[in-house]
Structure formats: structure tokens, C-alpha cells
Amino acid sequence: MRKTIxxxxxxxxxxxxxxxEFARQGHDLALCARRLDNLLSVKHECEAVNPNVRVSVRELDVTDHDAVFSTFEDFTDEFGTLDRIIVNAGMGxxxxxxxxxxxxxxQTxxxxxxxxxxxxxxxxxIFRRQNAGHLVTMSSISAVRGFRRALNVYAATKAALTSLSEGIRIDVRNTPIKVTTxxxxxxxxxxxAKVKNVPFIVDLQTGCKALVAAINKEPDNCYVPAxxxxxxxxxxxxxxxxxLAKMS
Structure with a gap:
């Protein structure tokens, strides 16, 4: 079990x-984001879901690259080890x-x-030093093709992230380090929230349950909900x- 995420x-x-969802399953959590007040609310929600989990939060703007390194290391020092890191922060x-x-x-x-x-x-x-860990990158279904309008750059960044993740996966193949996109x-x-008539859209809880279930299987790539x-x-x-022109 990847205990600390x-x-x-x-x-x-x-x-x-x-x-x-991870708190419900008993994982300890290291959570970071720009909005500390919202982050503290999430911490309390996770602790209410499962009082036995340990939840630590830190304010972090991921565009402050030095802060990314120091925050990840601070969490490692605090928990002793990080078993899974989910690269989720993004914008559209x-x-x-x-x-x-x-x-x-x-900015995107x-x-x-x-x-x-x-x-x-x-x-x-951190994972190379530990010789263990699970890197998870949150790409998008839009990574598979180019899209127009507001998705022009967004889709391109997600395609780049998918490619980057695959390169990392190749680098650490046949090691205890796993990479999932x-x-x-x-x-x-x-x-x-304001976008109407979105095909096949699911609510947040349904979507996150599917995401966690997929991540726990640790595949190379997954499309969620399947x-x-x-x-x-x-x-x-x-x-x-x-x-494609009709989809975006």
C-alpha cells in the first residue's frame, strides 16, 4: 500500500x-495548494472522513519552482517517506x-x-533517493489531439505532460519506481461549472472515485472514467x- 500520498x-x-477518497481508504496525506484557507477545509474534511489518517498541509504556488522542491522535501522530512506524488495542480x-x-x-x-x-x-x-515511489501525472483526454479556442494551449500542455511522463517511465523501467499518466x-x-451540455460528464465524487481506483492499479496510462x-x-x-471542431 502506498501509505503517504x-x-x-x-x-x-x-x-x-x-x-x-484516499483519506477514506486510510492513506496519510501531504496536501499543498495556493489557497491555504481552502486547503485547511479539505484537511478537516479528510480528518472527518477518517480520524485515523494523518493530514499535513502547506501553501504552495507551483510556479514558484524553488518552493516546489523545498515543499516536497519538507513533507518528506515530516513523514519520513513519500510513497506517491500526484502532480495535479493546473489551470485552464x-x-x-x-x-x-x-x-x-x-500562464496556462x-x-x-x-x-x-x-x-x-x-x-x-525523492523517489530516486528512496529507490521507490509512484509518480502520477494528471493529463487530460484532450492530450490525444489538438483542440480549438480555449483548449488550444491547454491541450498542448497536456500532450506535453503525457510525453514527459512516458520519458520518465522509460528512464525508470525495471526499477521499483512506477509512473502513471x-x-x-x-x-x-x-x-x-458554467459549461452546459457536456457529453458524458460525471459529478465530482463519481469522477474522483474512478480516478483513485485507477491510480491504485498503477497502470502506465489510464482514461477515466473508463x-x-x-x-x-x-x-x-x-x-x-x-x-474536433464541433467538440470544443
Whole structure:
């Protein structure tokens, strides 16, 4: 059992939902995010779900790369070991390239990829030293193809994260270190709360239960919820651009 789990971006959405599910299963949790007040609420929720788990929280902006390394190391010192690290923090700001929204697109690129790289570097430094651990990167179903409008840059960052994760996986194959890339489908969170008519969307609790179940199996890649995304990801890879234009 991966006893101690670190989750970034744990103050809301998928991060908070996964934290509650892992607490229910008896995992100790190291939770970090920018919004400390929200993070403390998640901590209390996890402790209410399971009073026997240990939950520690730290404020962290993942775009502060030095802070990523120091925070991960501080958690390691506190718990003695980190068994699983979930690179979850991210954002979905942006618009079509060339429409005057470079700042928002850059923020998404820096948060979803460069900051994710910093988290992977910090995590793998710890795992290589321990010669054990499970790195989990939260990609997206959008990683399989390019998408338009607000997903232009978002999809590109997730494709890059999937590729990065595979490279790390190759580096540590045949070792006790495992690397899983999760590609969530449509799960209702605050980010997409106002988006209507989303196909196959599931509520946060349903989605996070499926995410945790998939992560615990430690596959190389997974598409969550498995139905219908394990099938649809294969369709998306060969779909004509006219289909993609209707999806985003």
C-alpha cells in the first residue's frame, strides 16, 4: 500500500476530491495548494472522513519552482517517506492563439507544463533517493489531439505532460519506481461549472472515485472514467478535424 500520498492543487476540484477518497481508504496525506484557507477545509474534511489518517498541509504556488522542491522535501522530512506524488495542480485559462490572449495562454503553459516539470523533478529526486515511489501525472483526454479556442494551449500542455511522463517511465523501467499518466474525461468541477451540455460528464465524487481506483492499479496510462473514455480516446486519435471542431 502506498501509505503517504502528496497531492498538489489539493484545495479544490479533482485534487480535493481525490484527497477525500484516499483519506477514506486510510492513506496519510501531504496536501499543498495556493489557497491555504481552502486547503485547511479539505484537511478537516479528510480528518472527518477518517480520524485515523494523518493530514499535513502547506501553501504552495507551483510556479514558484524553488518552493516546489523545498515543499516536497519538507513533507518528506515530516513523514519520513513519500510513497506517491500526484502532480495535479493546473489551470485552464486561454483562448485561440493570435486573438490577443497571450498572457492567459502563457500562464496556462507555464503552470500546466513548466511547473509540472518542476513537480516531476522534485518528485523523482525523492523517489530516486528512496529507490521507490509512484509518480502520477494528471493529463487530460484532450492530450490525444489538438483542440480549438480555449483548449488550444491547454491541450498542448497536456500532450506535453503525457510525453514527459512516458520519458520518465522509460528512464525508470525495471526499477521499483512506477509512473502513471491519468487522462480524465469530463468531470464536473468549479472550472467547468458554467459549461452546459457536456457529453458524458460525471459529478465530482463519481469522477474522483474512478480516478483513485485507477491510480491504485498503477497502470502506465489510464482514461477515466473508463467508460466511455478508454474507447473514445482511440476514436479521437483518428477523428477528422471537422469532428474536433464541433467538440470544443
Amino acid at each position: 502528496l497531492i498538489t492543487g489539493a484545495s479544490s476540484g479533482l485534487g480535493a476530491g481525490m484527497a477525500r 485559462k486561454g483562448a485561440s492563439v493570435g486573438t490577443g490572449h497571450f498572457h492567459a495562454n502563457r 503553459a507555464e503552470t500546466n507544463f513548466v511547473a509540472a516539470l518542476a513537480q516531476c523533478e522534485a518528485a523523482m529526486t 491519468v487522462h480524465p474525461g469530463f468531470i464536473r468541477t468549479d472550472i467547468n 467508460w466511455p473514455w478508454a474507447l473514445l480516446q482511440a476514436v479521437l486519435r483518428v477523428a477528422p478535424l471537422s469532428w
